[in-house]
Amino acid sequence: MSVRDENIIEVEGLTKAFGDFKAVNEISFVVKRGEIFGFLGANGAGKTTAMKMLIGISTPTSGKAKVAGFDVFTSAEDIKKNIGYMSQKFALYDDLTVRENITFFGGIYGLKRQQIKNKSNQLIEELGLEDVKNQLVGSLPLGWKQKISFSVAMLHEPKIVFLDEPTGGVDPITRRQFWEMIYKAADEGTTIFVTTHYMDEAEYCNRVSIMVNGKIEALDTPQKLKEQFKADNMNDVFLKLARG
Amino acid sequence: MNTIRYIIQKEFKQIFRNKGMLPLIFVLPLIQLIILSNAATFEIKNIKVGYVDFDHSSTSDGLMDKFTASTYFQVKDQFPSQQLANSAMLNGDIDVIITIPSHFERDLLKEQKVNLGLQINAIDGAAAGVTNFYIQQVVSTYNNAIRAELIQGNLPSEMLPKNLLTIPSFWYNETLNYKTFMVPGILVLIVTMITLFLSGMNIVREKEIGTLEQINVTPIKKHQFIIGKLFPFVLIGLLLLTIGLVISKVIFSIPINGSILLMYGYTIIYILVILGIGLFISNFTDTQQQAMFISWFFVVIFILMSGLFTPIESMPKWAQVLTDFNPIKYFVEVMRMVMLKGSSFQDILPQIIKTSIYAILMNGLAVWSYKKTV
Numbered sequence: 001m002s003v004r005d006e007n008i009i010e011v012e013g014l015t016k017a018f019g020d021f022k023a024v025n026e027i028s029f030v031v032k033r034g035e036i037f038g039f040l041g042a043n044g045a046g047k048t049t050a051m052k053m054l055i056g057i058s059t060p061t062s063g064k065a066k067v068a069g070f071d072v073f074t075s076a077e078d079i080k081k082n083i084g085y086m087s088q089k090f091a092l093y094d095d096l097t098v099r100e101n102i103t104f105f106g107g108i109y110g111l112k113r114q115q116i117k118n119k120s121n122q123l124i125e126e127l128g129l130e131d132v133k134n135q136l137v138g139s140l141p142l143g144w145k146q147k148i149s150f151s152v153a154m155l156h157e158p159k160i161v162f163l164d165e166p167t168g169g170v171d172p173i174t175r176r177q178f179w180e181m182i183y184k185a186a187d188e189g190t191t192i193f194v195t196t197h198y199m200d201e202a203e204y205c206n207r208v209s210i211m212v213n214g215k216i217e218a219l220d221t222p223q224k225l226k227e228q229f230k231a232d233n234m235n236d237v238f239l240k241l242a243r244g
Numbered sequence: 245m246n247t248i249r250y251i252i253q254k255e256f257k258q259i260f261r262n263k264g265m266l267p268l269i270f271v272l273p274l275i276q277l278i279i280l281s282n283a284a285t286f287e288i289k290n291i292k293v294g295y296v297d298f299d300h301s302s303t304s305d306g307l308m309d310k311f312t313a314s315t316y317f318q319v320k321d322q323f324p325s326q327q328l329a330n331s332a333m334l335n336g337d338i339d340v341i342i343t344i345p346s347h348f349e350r351d352l353l354k355e356q357k358v359n360l361g362l363q364i365n366a367i368d369g370a371a372a373g374v375t376n377f378y379i380q381q382v383v384s385t386y387n388n389a390i391r392a393e394l395i396q397g398n399l400p401s402e403m404l405p406k407n408l409l410t411i412p413s414f415w416y417n418e419t420l421n422y423k424t425f426m427v428p429g430i431l432v433l434i435v436t437m438i439t440l441f442l443s444g445m446n447i448v449r450e451k452e453i454g455t456l457e458q459i460n461v462t463p464i465k466k467h468q469f470i471i472g473k474l475f476p477f478v479l480i481g482l483l484l485l486t487i488g489l490v491i492s493k494v495i496f497s498i499p500i501n502g503s504i505l506l507m508y509g510y511t512i513i514y515i516l517v518i519l520g521i522g523l524f525i526s527n528f529t530d531t532q533q534q535a536m537f538i539s540w541f542f543v544v545i546f547i548l549m550s551g552l553f554t555p556i557e558s559m560p561k562w563a564q565v566l567t568d569f570n571p572i573k574y575f576v577e578v579m580r581m582v583m584l585k586g587s588s589f590q591d592i593l594p595q596i597i598k599t600s601i602y603a604i605l606m607n608g609l610a611v612w613s614y615k616k617t618v
């Protein structure tokens with residue numbers, strides 16, 4: 001993994017309001033190319049809302065943000081060419097097989113037929129999906145589904161991949177495997193922007209931000225955060241922050 | 245282009261994999277066609293006829309015998325005067341009064357042209373129209389019989405006017421059988437409803453299950469997405485039309501007088517209008533339930549104002565203007581014209597132009613209303 005001194009995401013004063021309520025309240029941060037950036041926060045903190053602005057499917061109320069060099073206000077479609085996204089809610093087709101889902105999304109990302117074939121073979125092998133590749137996705141357990149979502153997000157070899165609670169609701173072994181996948185992608189140079197509310201997972205990240213009620217209250221490496229808050233682990237850091 | 249192909253492929257897989265929906269899409273409409281074509285005809289039986297005969301000739305008896313022989317009529321009474329007949333109609337004892345003028349037989353032979361008197365109880369306007377139509381048929385059969393007799397009596401046929409007996413009141417002029425008239429219309433309804441509901445539910449369904457978001461984070465172009473969505477439904481619509489036409493031909497022996505190619509060509513444009521409306525609705529709603537309600541709202545208005553069940557000419561002026569915006573109206577017209585009258589491309593050109601403009605407009609709206617960023 002090689003973190004370079006080059007900002008691939010730049011966010012300044014980014015805000016999203018629903019009526020009077022500011023779900024995301026003037027957040028600012030940068031993410032370096034090649035980083036695993038953990039975006040932490042309790043349920044309802046505003047993580048998903050912030051992420052949707054960065055991936056170009058939600059227009060910010062105010063502020064500035066650049067992703068992969070493109071402005072979220074004016075060049076959302078250019079951003080989409082350079083990113084992968086795995087939604088918090090499973091968002092593939094239950095009535096298509098694993099392979100059909102991969103083919104479909106490969107197709108709409110504009111990959112060539114041969115590319116799709118090679119890439120899906122590679123992903124199926126790497127993620128151990130060989131046995132289920134021709135099964136309808138709807139019949140698979142959640143852990144499998146999440147691996148498939150991840151593979152769809154990685155299909156077009158994006159510069160940045162956004163993962164919204166990728167390990168929510170799965171068993172510790174699958175979580176472990178999932179993080180191995182994330183590491184592998186990062187090794188290959190992909191920037192990872194990942195939300196989670198499992199504090200142990202924060203330890204796997206290069207840097208983490210902690211969001212509370214729409215604001216970023218802390219941002220640093222896990223090591224420095226533990227020193228700053230005089231805590232043994234990230235869980236304690238989080239609890240101290242949440243108590244205020 | 246490739247992108248569109250992948251969407252089409254995916255839609256087809258989903259449609260044909262949905263074992264619950266597939267039969268509904270194809271079987272239900274056909275049952276509908278068979279039932280409605282039989283039930284929604286304006287066929288009326290046992291029309292109660294009273295008559296006043298001022299002639300008392302064998303010719304006037306002959307005419308009334310024709311009515312007695314018809315299964316549609318029930319000849320009730322002969323009334324000595326017009327007044328008595330009128331009061332019987334007021335009481336509801338009879339639906340129709342036929343008045344045979346004095347010197348009916350004589351004038352018929354001499355002048356070869358006679359007017360019959362006809363009064364129809366028109367409380368139910370549609371039924372009155374049908375009754376009138378049946379009476380015309382009986383009279384015209386009798387007309388031909390007399391004509392044949394006169395020709396045998398050595399009158400040269402060119403000298404005889406075609407219609408000896410005329411009834412000076414016309415509502416409908418069609419020499420059509422009502423089933424023939426209804427079936428093309430019902431085919432229109434089926435194609436319309438199925439394609440509208442399928443497209444109306446389609447995008448909003450992807451919203452509900454979350455897959456639309458996954459599509460929206462890809463660099464797909466809006467028009468690619470909409471075109472990919474349109475294609476499978478156009479094919480389903482054409483398939484429905486085909487099955488419907490086969491049934492009309494086999495079960496109802498409805499002729500297809502015009503060009504089949506023309507009919508399909510027009511149908512494609514028409515379905516694009518409906519799909520544009522459907523996708524537009526789908527983009528604007530958040531749940532399938534909302535989409536269904538709105539689709540219903542439009543379908544009901546479109547159907548009732550299409551001229552299928554009530555003639556457009558008898559609607560108030562403002563309503564007639566509204567029908568110009570009703571795609572179903574054009575489709576009903578075209579189907580009837582091409583199927584029954586054998587109309588040509590030139591004949592239906594106005595409908596083709598209007599429908600094409602409509603199609604471009606609606607699909608433009610569908611593309612516009614599809615927002616990848618909210």
Ligand SMILES: Nc1ncnc2c1ncn2[C@@H]1O[C@H](COP(=O)(O)OP(=O)(O)O)[C@@H](O)[C@H]1O
Nearest residue numbers: 018022023041042043044045046047048049050
């Ligand atoms: N479309 C919306 N309209 C109104 N409120 C919303 C909308 N989306 C999210 N919210 C609110 O914004 C807050 C942050 O939500 P979210 O970003 O999903 O949090 P997280 O992902 O951190 O759990 C929540 O209080 C949520 O109810």
Ligand SMILES: [Mg+2]
Nearest residue numbers: 047048049088
């Ligand atoms: Mg969330």
